Amino acid sequence: MKKDKPIFYTIRFAVISFTSAVIIFVLGFVFTSYMKKANSSTSLPVFNENDKIRYVIDAGHGGEDAGAIADDGTLEKDLNLQIARLLRVVLELNGNEAILTRDTDTLLYDYYDDLKDYTGQKKVYDLKNRLKIASEKENSIYVGIHMNKFSMSKYSGLQVYYSPNNDLSYDIANSVKSNVRKYLQPENKREIKRADSSIYILNHAEMPSVLIECGFLSNERELELLKSQDYQRSLAITLFSSIIGYGN
Numbered sequence: 005m006k007k008d009k010p011i012f013y014t015i016r017f018a019v020i021s022f023t024s025a026v027i028i029f030v031l032g033f034v035f036t037s038y039m040k041k042a043n044s045s046t047s048l049p050v051f052n053e054n055d056k057i058r059y060v061i062d063a064g065h066g067g068e069d070a071g072a073i074a075d076d077g078t079l080e081k082d083l084n085l086q087i088a089r090l091l092r093v094v095l096e097l098n099g100n101e102a103i104l105t106r107d108t109d110t111l112l113y114d115y116y117d118d119l120k121d122y123t124g125q126k127k128v129y130d131l132k133n134r135l136k137i138a139s140e141k142e143n144s145i146y147v148g149i150h151m152n153k154f155s156m157s158k159y160s161g162l163q164v165y166y167s168p169n170n171d172l173s174y175d176i177a178n179s180v181k182s183n184v185r186k187y188l189q190p191e192n193k194r195e196i197k198r199a200d201s202s203i204y205i206l207n208h209a210e211m212p213s214v215l216i217e218c219g220f221l222s223n224e225r226e227l228e229l230l231k232s233q234d235y236q237r238s239l240a241i242t243l244f245s246s247i248i249g250y251g252n
């Protein structure tokens with residue numbers, strides 16, 4: 005198995021050893037050049053040649069909504085935000101525009117101040133507003149960051165969902181899947197999934213949109229990885245390398 009993993013360990017070692025922004029920039033630059041070629045889509049272009057892509061990174065849950073809770077008390081909302089922030093850093097260091105829907109521990113139901121009383125409507129408005137934030141940005145690509153949890157602890161592995169509303173969502177999801185297998189989880193056999201109506205944002209999004217379930221909080225080994233900063237950085241770089249190169 006060792007033979008299959010040298011690239012991942014090289015990336016991981018580099019990130020651990022050089023916490024400076026410089027190394028992330030260099031890796032990102034190499035990835036950018038490579039992925040611009042590798043990601044060329046066969047579907048109809050969503051973006052024009054000179055469009056400046058805006059990456060909307062949506063850390064799921066927040067505030068009173070913790071999302072999934074691991075047995076050791078780790079909250080999904082916290083991991084989501086940590087990874088979203090790292091992804092923003094890598095995107096920005098490589099000259100891309102990245103927007104976080106939330107950069108604090110909060111739900112977004114009152115983001116637009118639509119109602120006086122949100123009782124019983126917080127979750128609905130939270131999702132609506134996340135979608136609205138992404139939709140308001142011209143030429144945006146939406147990336148939702150979440151964690152999985154299941155009743156049986158044996159399940160692990162990153163899972164990608166894509167919006168059914170345009171072909172580019174499918175292409176980006178495939179790119180994430182391929183790079184995760186290549187650089188992060190060689191054993192991951194999960195196929196990408198088309199979002200159904202249970203995933204509100206992907207189901208309604210018009211821009212290219214994917215949702216990443218980064219791993220299972222119910223799997224002890226994966227939980228430890230997801231909590232570690234070096235794994236989070238490797239994950240952020242892998243996601244970055246997968247979502248760039250679709251615009252100009």
Ligand SMILES: [Zn+2]
Nearest residue numbers: 064071150151
């Ligand atoms: Zn979630």
